[in-house]
Amino acid sequence: MGFRAIGGWVERPEHPQPALQDHVSADVVVVGAGFAGLNTALELAARGASVVVLERDFAGFGASGRNAGYLGGSLAVEYDMFLKRVGHEQAKQIVAFYDAGVDYVEGKLAAYGIACDYIASGIIRAGVHLSQEKKLRKDMRTGLELGSVSRFLDSADLRARGIPPAFLFGCYTERGGTLDPGKYVMGLRRAALAAGVRIYENTEVLSFSEGATVRVETARGSASAPFLVLATNAYTPQLGLLGNKVMPLRVSAIETEPLSAAQLAALGWPGREGIMTPHWVMESHRLTARNTLVITTKQIDYVYGGRTPNVPDIDAYHALETALRDRFPMLAGLRVRSCWSGYISVAYDALPVVGEAGEYRNILYAAGCSGHGVATQSMMGQLLADRLDGTENPFRPALEHKTPSTLPEPLQWCAVKTTLGLLNVVDEYVNRKARRPAP
Structure with a gap:
């Protein structure tokens, strides 16, 4: 199988946007051209703001172009990870936020x-x-109590659907x-450029300085604005923010x-529903439009110090195969064509992390997608744009909560690696039982 460093859904643009040279100013500077950054830019541009987007590689290079492409609510x-922390009523609003993200993306596609x-x-x-049924039914009951509609x-029923x-x-x-996340993020890129958003690709942010006007430094230029939006998800700690709130976890895929x-014909699956499993570290399976x-x-992994090296994860690819x-x-005999890996950001309570920082509260951020990025990080665009123009977003109070702090190294590496190792053992025990022929 061939490793694709940029993921399996995207190709580098034939005509990349130029790297930032010299100095530019705008009403808002957005760092990161993924689902969150581009939707924020589009929302702001629609409201008359001038927007600059800085992207260290090309739009969609990170998690937005490497995920499984599930537009899920x-x-x-993981309801149980936050239900007791925030209470039943706030948990219901959080669930409503996740579901509203699906409607938001469907609306933007149109x-x-x-x-x-x-x-x-x-x-x-x-x-x-069969051992997974108890957990699945329990999760389903909790979801129904919180407003997540399922059956x-x-x-x-599955055989009737051809699963x-x-x-x-x-x-x-x-x-x-399901959708093609690469085509989605490139569609957002085209829409942003058409709306007058200035996107600078191949422009890595080196630092930013706080103040009534925020200044962002890059390798060959700088940008300033009254507001800065960090839509960098798993890479945000590398910019000096959220290092004690989210951790990057590496996830992998094969095609x-x-x-x-x-x-x-032998496979069936006529409806091509996206399928995920209730393993502790889930599997996801889908058919693409290209019939792959x-x-x-x-398997997921954590790199010491929260680093995000763009390297193959051979063990994960073998597990996926x-x-x-x-x-x-x-x-049998179907070959694996390609593999790739990328990073999601996860908080200890598995909830999104959205807020503002700096003396002037003019540095906004959104992270902690926890593997639900297509819908939630897209809708973050509306949430952040509403905050910037003073509009009251009904979901903002639901997402306001105290995110638990991460552990210092090396404790975090030890804790996360131990936890992931134990979960892999439990999941493999289930898999071995599933391989045994029925009596």
Whole structure:
């Protein structure tokens, strides 16, 4: 399999935007040209603001161009990690925020005419062994209590939908579906440029200085504005902010060669619903518009010091290929074409981290997507733009909470690696049981 350092969904633009030279000024400087940054820029431009976006590589280079492409709402959100911390009523509003993110993205796809192979098929969280049913049903009950609309599918329901037989039962939501995240983020890029947003690619931010006017320094220039938005997610700690609130975790993906007509017929799966599993470290499985299978996550990793090296994760790719063989035995011989890895940011309570910093409270940030970035980080654009123009966003109070602090190194490395190792052991025990033939 071939490692793709830029992910499997995007290619470098044929005509990249120029790197920043000299000095520019604007009403708002946005750092990061992913889902959050570009949606923020578009929201602000629609309200008449002049916006500069600084991107160290090209739009979509980071997590936005490397994820699985699930436009999912609150299904599979880790309710138990935050329910007791924030209380039932605030948890309901947080769930509503996740679900509203799906509607937000669907609206933007229509408004900007972005063709990104979106299939509004819904999403299934499906078990591969009977031992997973208790956890899945418990999570589903909690979700229903908090307003997450879903229904249980038994084996007969899944077979009626043509879902591959490795998946035994599931929790299904009609909300959302799957898309090509690369086409989506490039569509946002085109829309932002058309709206007059100044995007500077190949422009790494080296530092920024606080003040009534914030100044951002890059390798060959600088930018200043009354407001700075850091839409850099897992990379935000490298800019000197949120290092004690979020940690970058590396997630990985593999993509197969295109399936033949015979293989597609043997597979079934006519609705092409996105499937994720209730493992402690979930697997996700989907068919793409190019008739390949993309399988993601399975194993996640943390690099000491919260670093984010763009390197292959061979162990993760092997685990993902094992999942491919386990779940789709009818596709024996199907080759893996490519693999890639990237970083999501996660807080200890698995909630988004959004707020403001600096003496003048004019440095805004959004991070902590926790693997739900397509919907939530897109909708952060509206949330941040509302904050900047003084509009009261109904979801902002729901997201205001005290994010638990991370541990100092080396304690964090020890704690995270130990936890991930234990979760992998538990998940592999389930997988071994799933491989055993039924008595």
